[in-house]
Amino acid sequence: xxxxxxxxxxxxxxxxxxxxxxxxxxxxxxxxxxxxxxxxxxxxxxxxxxxxxxxxxxxxxxxxxxxxxxxxxxxxxxxxxxxxxxxxxxxxxxxxxxxxxxxxxxxxxxxxxxxxxxxxxxxxxxxxxxxxxx
Amino acid sequence: xxxxxxxxxxxxxxxxxxxxxxxxxxxxxxxxxxxxxxxxxxxxxxxxxxxxxxxxxxxxxxxxxxxxxxxxxxxxxxxxxxxxxxxxxxxxxxxxxxxxxxxxxxxxxxxxxxxxxxxxxxxxxxxxxxxxxx
DNA sequence: TCTTTCTCCTATTGACATAGTAGGTTAAAG
DNA sequence: CTTTAACCTACTATGTCAATAGGAGAAAGA
Numbered sequence: 356x357x358x359x360x361x362x363x364x365x366x367x368x369x370x371x372x373x374x375x376x377x378x379x380x381x382x383x384x385x386x387x388x389x390x391x392x393x394x395x396x397x398x399x400x401x402x403x404x405x406x407x408x409x410x411x412x413x414x415x416x417x418x419x420x421x422x423x424x425x426x427x428x429x430x431x432x433x434x435x436x437x438x439x440x441x442x443x444x445x446x447x448x449x450x451x452x453x454x455x456x457x458x459x460x461x462x463x464x465x466x467x468x469x470x471x472x473x474x475x476x477x478x479x480x481x482x483x484x485x486x487x488x489x
Numbered sequence: 490x491x492x493x494x495x496x497x498x499x500x501x502x503x504x505x506x507x508x509x510x511x512x513x514x515x516x517x518x519x520x521x522x523x524x525x526x527x528x529x530x531x532x533x534x535x536x537x538x539x540x541x542x543x544x545x546x547x548x549x550x551x552x553x554x555x556x557x558x559x560x561x562x563x564x565x566x567x568x569x570x571x572x573x574x575x576x577x578x579x580x581x582x583x584x585x586x587x588x589x590x591x592x593x594x595x596x597x598x599x600x601x602x603x604x605x606x607x608x609x610x611x612x613x614x615x616x617x618x619x620x621x622x623x
Numbered sequence: 624t625c626t627t628t629c630t631c632c633t634a635t636t637g638a639c640a641t642a643g644t645a646g647g648t649t650a651a652a653g
Numbered sequence: 654c655t656t657t658a659a660c661c662t663a664c665t666a667t668g669t670c671a672a673t674a675g676g677a678g679a680a681a682g683a
Contacts, residue, residue: 356577356578356579357578358640358641359642362578381657381658382658383657394643394645395643398642400659404660412650413657414649414651414659416652418658443490443491445490462496462499465614469611472610485595487595492670494670513629515630517629526672528672528674531632535632545630546629547678548628548630549626549629549680549681549682550628550681550682551630551679551681552630553630
């Protein structure tokens, strides 16, 4: 299940794509438009900055800006950054400890196929597809 | 992310399909074969009984039996029973409180499509496809 | 009948994640 | 040099996960 962090982050990215007119977009404005506490958004946007998806500008006239064009962001990378993983089961996570049943596991192919399905869907989908054009 | 409950339940169902020879299969045997604590499996199997996926028989010679043929169980119904939902986001759960952004939500179609994708994949897949034939 | 072998039931627990809140400090523009 | 905004550290309530513990009740075989 995708948490608020992943869902809110996506809405922030969409908001940035919709409202950035060359100028940085202040978090306060995003919080108001989206109806999400600014304090909580700070945590989320920090992750987006650390993940190199957006850039922050301090001071008056500051705010956040996208680093690429909306069509160059996949939904998958946004969500995966926030959630840590898209894997449907623990054993398919990147840092998963090796499962002793790995070689004989009957259910593994099922989870792998599901993982692939979700991954493909979310990485093929671009941010630009969710942006309401003004 | 699918929890141990869902994954273990699936393994129990597979174990039942593989080892049931007209006789009930004791939980002790399943626990040993699968390397899962019998105590924990009791919780899981109780959910399977309540969900009418298996039947329990008390007393000596007792154990658990499938109520249908393996090809008549979809993986989806097993996992969904254990997890409560397959929905990727809270607002798509059956008992979800109505979201005030429902009508205008830009991300909703994305989650709906993802939900459909996962649902279709897991419901089309049958238990019989995971059973090792002796 | 009595013992064994099972299922079935209630309660508890440690660890961790989620979804925030609170209160400040630093950076930059005007 | 004041305003505005990002940035940083810490804290906390609540809930879920993944079990464990200790039995009671049901049914079959000796």
